[in-house]
Amino acid sequence: MHQMNREMRACIEECLRCYQTCLGMASTHCLEAGGKHVEPRHLRLMLACAEICRTSAHFMLLGTEHHKHTCAECADVCEDCAKSCEQVGDMQECVETCRRCAESCRKMAA
Template sequence: MYQMPAEMRACIEDCLRCHSTCLGMAMTHCLEQGGKHVEPQHFRLMLACAEMCQTAANFMLIGTPHHRTTCGACAQICEDCAKSCEAVGGMQECVEACRRCAESCRRMAA
């Protein structure tokens, strides 16, 4: 039976947490706040980040070596999302989840 490395398990958890945080904040906090929170570039980036995090987690769960590619892309998108959320303001939970996921994914992509 395949024994998944602890670092990969941790990255999957970080990805799923980031997916949940970005999607949840986009659909509640951002929609309710309006204004710069729902500007197309920011809002799309949050949804793209949520999707990429879920995809990266799925690739690691599947056990394909292609997870390095998805994790590399995920790290970049999470970093972009963290910067955007920081610029918008009032989204520290999202900023922290994105940064933690980006760091974890960078290690998995290496």
């Protein structure tokens, strides 16, 4: 396995945590809450966020330099997801997790 620095390990953990949080909240909290929580744009964004987080973690684990591209996109999608969750309300865990992931991914993209 390639050498991973501490910052990259932390980013992988943040990405996987965000993947789990967004997917979990979309499939349970949002579906059960209904209303604004299940509006197509919001739900698609949460699922897209989960997927780009999983993909970014995967690219870092592979050790490919292309992780910089996925991490840059991940940071953008996470920030959009955090804003959407904030607007919907009652989703603070998702907001915080997405923002931490975005910050970590921005460092990896640089």
